């Protein structure tokens with residue numbers, strides 16, 4: 206129960222329940238992450254404490270926004286080893302969480318995690334973001350699209366905003382370079398139907414790091430032309 210108090214404090218501050226069952230799910234996830242990281246490349250963070258702070262707490266802090274706390278469905282684009290999607294799913298069993306990644310090895314790992322943790326609220330999808338967003342079942346279907354450490358704001362907006370329903374939100378977990386990235390993505394947001402509504406700096410408890418949460422509201426439908434085809438989005442980011 207080494208990290209229980211720290212995690213509970215974070216959750217208390219967010220007004221969310223944390224208990225032993227959730228803690229055990231997080232610890233099983235940590236152990237699977239370390240075990241599978243030796244076979245497939247999942248994360249550069251391998252120390253227990255850093256997994257708890259830089260992966261788990263960092264992900265949970267997305268709940269600093271009411272938009273997130275009240276959502277019914279989210280998609281985590283470029284989820285990798287499951288961040289922030291799996292921690293968000295553990296914290297709220299009533300939230301439908303879709304995890305999408307273009308690397309099948311990581312999706313296979315996530316299927317193992319979902320089954321080991323008994324998560325009934327998670328769906329995994331192996332797809333590039335650009336292709337998934339053309340699928341009628343996924344396009345403009347989510348209250349929230351979220352993403353961490355996948356691309357700059359301009360590229361990420363084109364990956365994520367097409368998945369968000371009207372009135373929903375795209376919430377990006379970002380590091381310190383957020384101001385410059387936002388400057389360069391202003392037009393892209395408008396083109397894709399998004400409007401920047403907030404940037405919030407959050408502490409990552411247990412570290413001296415601060416991260417930024419960028420919240421974009423979907424105010425217009427995304428034109429059919431977006432996202433452009435795989436490859437183009439990253440090679441020629443919207444200006």
Ligand SMILES: C[S@@+](CC[C@H](N)C(=O)[O-])C[C@H]1O[C@@H](n2cnc3c(N)ncnc32)[C@H](O)[C@@H]1O
Nearest residue numbers: 283284285288306307308332333334353354355
């Ligand atoms: C640096 S990892 C970050 C993973 C996780 N979000 C995190 O914060 O730990 C980037 C992930 O994005 C995925 N990715 C990159 N481009 C993608 C795309 N176009 N569509 C879907 N996934 C993509 C990669 O496969 C990788 O798993």
